[in-house]
Amino acid sequence: MAVDKPNINLTLAELEAEIGKPEPFVLALRGGKRITFPDVFDLPVEEAMTFIKDMESAGNDLKALERWLSVDDFAKYKEAKLSLRTHSALVERVQNYYEQTVGNSGEDSASAS
Numbered sequence: 001m002a003v004d005k006p007n008i009n010l011t012l013a014e015l016e017a018e019i020g021k022p023e024p025f026v027l028a029l030r031g032g033k034r035i036t037f038p039d040v041f042d043l044p045v046e047e048a049m050t051f052i053k054d055m056e057s058a059g060n061d062l063k064a065l066e067r068w069l070s071v072d073d074f075a076k077y078k079e080a081k082l083s084l085r086t087h088s089a090l091v092e093r094v095q096n097y098y099e100q101t102v103g104n105s106g107e108d109s110a111s112a113s
Contacts, residue, residue, distance in 0.1 A: 022101045029080045035073035055095050
């Protein structure tokens, strides 16, 4: 009895080799300090989706930044003592950056009918 082998169209290694890798979002602070937001494409899918939702709803909440920046980067961010205006503009820029690289989550309230 012959055993049919499935035709493999793509391997994970081939797929990973062909996909692009955008740079993570980096903010240069005063004094030559930098903070780096996570590379969402290197996160496991569930973590990446949580990160995206956090960034979409971050607004003026520092908790989202605290969850996603490294301890060192979050400390640098707090030490910078940004004004609310600057913080809000930064969060908006980060949101726009990630929307451009991953897309946005769309409208969740669409009718099912």
